[in-house]
Amino acid sequence: MDYNFHWRPVFKALPDLLQAALLTLEVAAISMILGVLIGLGLSLIRIHMKGPVMWLASIWVELARNTPALLQLFFFGFGLGAFGIHFSPYLIVLMGLTFNNAGYLAENFRGGFGAVPDTQIRAARSLGMTAFQTYTRIVIPQVLRIVYYPMTNQMVWAVLMSSLGMLVGFRELSGETQFFASRTFRIFEYFAVTAVIYYIIVKIILGASRLLAMRLFRY
Amino acid sequence: MQPTETFFSGFAPHDLWFLGEAALRTLWLSLLAISIGSMIGVVFGWLLSVSRIGGGFVLSPLLDIFRSVPLIIQLVLFYNFAPIIGLRLDAFDAGLIVLIVYTSANVAYVARGGIEAVSQPMRRAARSLGMTYWQDMRYVVWPIGLRAVFPAWVGVALGVMKDSALVSVLGYVELLKASQILITRTQETILILAIAGAFYFALSYPISLYAAHLEDRWNQ
Numbered sequence: 001m002d003y004n005f006h007w008r009p010v011f012k013a014l015p016d017l018l019q020a021a022l023l024t025l026e027v028a029a030i031s032m033i034l035g036v037l038i039g040l041g042l043s044l045i046r047i048h049m050k051g052p053v054m055w056l057a058s059i060w061v062e063l064a065r066n067t068p069a070l071l072q073l074f075f076f077g078f079g080l081g082a083f084g085i086h087f088s089p090y091l092i093v094l095m096g097l098t099f100n101n102a103g104y105l106a107e108n109f110r111g112g113f114g115a116v117p118d119t120q121i122r123a124a125r126s127l128g129m130t131a132f133q134t135y136t137r138i139v140i141p142q143v144l145r146i147v148y149y150p151m152t153n154q155m156v157w158a159v160l161m162s163s164l165g166m167l168v169g170f171r172e173l174s175g176e177t178q179f180f181a182s183r184t185f186r187i188f189e190y191f192a193v194t195a196v197i198y199y200i201i202v203k204i205i206l207g208a209s210r211l212l213a214m215r216l217f218r219y
Numbered sequence: 220m221q222p223t224e225t226f227f228s229g230f231a232p233h234d235l236w237f238l239g240e241a242a243l244r245t246l247w248l249s250l251l252a253i254s255i256g257s258m259i260g261v262v263f264g265w266l267l268s269v270s271r272i273g274g275g276f277v278l279s280p281l282l283d284i285f286r287s288v289p290l291i292i293q294l295v296l297f298y299n300f301a302p303i304i305g306l307r308l309d310a311f312d313a314g315l316i317v318l319i320v321y322t323s324a325n326v327a328y329v330a331r332g333g334i335e336a337v338s339q340p341m342r343r344a345a346r347s348l349g350m351t352y353w354q355d356m357r358y359v360v361w362p363i364g365l366r367a368v369f370p371a372w373v374g375v376a377l378g379v380m381k382d383s384a385l386v387s388v389l390g391y392v393e394l395l396k397a398s399q400i401l402i403t404r405t406q407e408t409i410l411i412l413a414i415a416g417a418f419y420f421a422l423s424y425p426i427s428l429y430a431a432h433l434e435d436r437w438n439q
Contacts, residue, residue, distance in 0.1 A: 003302075003303040062420075062424060063416070063420065065423075065427070066377075066381075066419065066420045066423035066424045066427065067381065067416045067419045067420055067423070068381040068382065068384040068385075068395065068419055069381070070384050070385060070387075070395060071384060071395060071412065071415060071416055071419065074395075074399075074412060075412050075416070078402065078408050078412070079408050079409050079412050081408065082406075082407075082408035082409050083409075156287075160287075160288075160289040160290070161289075163289035163291050163292060164289075164291060164385075166291070167291075167388065174289065174291065174292060187295065187299045188296065188299040188300055188303065191292055191295050191296045191299070192296060194292055195288045195292050195293070195296060198287065198288050198289060198292065199284060199287045199288055202287040202288075203287070
């Protein structure tokens with residue numbers, strides 16, 4: 001083994017990498033919030049509606065779940081570009097991740113809604129609650145508990161998936177690493193440090209979600 | 220008006236061949252990774268379930284790394300690390316090795332879940348009937364545990380099939396890389412992305428439907 005590791009350039013770039021890691025977290029978090037909202041809508045549409053709207057929601061969910069995330073990203077990047085619609089790399093990654101998150105979360109939510117018995121909804125309605133009240137006070141709190149763990153997983157996935165941004169020119173953690181690595185050719189060193197940063201981010205997310213769960217689901 | 224000279228040529232029928240071949244390479248790569256990775260993963264899962272120190276404190280954190288670092292980073296890291304320790308690997312070998320490790324790490328937790336899904340009294344009953352440890356594993360734990368986690372395993376397998384698209388980063392011409400090459404030549408982005416997407420979808424969707432169907436039937 002006559003390879004000399006050079007870690008100094010990596011440590012010099014560390015502040016930039018950490019800055020990029022924040023961008024990774026930001027895009028993952030925003031895509032997650034949007035994904036939860038859209039996923040909730042998609043799952044409710046698939047449960048309660050019929051006809052074209054339901055088909056569209058189903059097509060969204062199945063496409064998101066059954067094609068590679070990278071292909072979805074390419075579609076938002078290059079595919080829409082063919083129509084003359086151009087987005088910044090940030091938006092491409094955000095839309096790709098949101099599309100994917102919404103699809104996966106919709107399926108989780110559907111399972112969650114299925115687990116709340118119909119009798120509870122009818123009981124709430126006969127107590128005089130409106131449909132909206134029934135959903136926000138009876139159904140959603142129970143569903144949240146069921147989908148909490150899958151949602152945490154999806155958040156981790158969103159962070160890991162955002163690394164695909166480096167292939168569409170987005171300078172989040174991976175893209176930034178790629179940028180530095182290609183200037184110095186210290187590819188291994190840079191990506192090793194990046195791997196460690198990702199690992200730490202994932203552990204922080206899991207730890208935070210566990211703490212939050214202890215507060216949310218005390219009783 | 221004179222037609223302008225162009226580097227691009229339209230999408231021709233023989234390009235479908237090119238995509239088809241690439242699709243076969245995707246299929247072959249994922250089949251190898253899923254089958255070898257699952258076998259190793261089951262062994263890891265067994266280790267996780269039987270050994271508190273070796274499994275829980277040594278193996279589990281190791282496997283966890285492969286689930287907490289993006290696959291694309293793992294691929295780039297390994298592809299650039301191999302020459303450092305004197306391994307000469309082409310993109311296929313490097314990609315396959317990373318995918319196998321990635322699969323086995325994910326399958327390990329699924330397999331552990333399967334083993335733990337079999338209740339202790341049932342296993343003690345099997346042993347009391349005179350079954351050896353391995354007979355108990357083979358005739359009691361395997362069939363019951365498999366049912367419990369089969370859908371989860373299908374999920375992992377399909378995930379690996381889709382993630383194999385990332386090996387394109389190393390320059391291996393599988394389906395996604397092939398479609399990128401064609402897009403560069405023909406400039407027909409939507410059509411080619413749709414064909415590539417349709418292939419992944421055609422492979423993944425029926426299998427996930429079938430797994431959901433099995434899950435429903437077993438839950439009855």
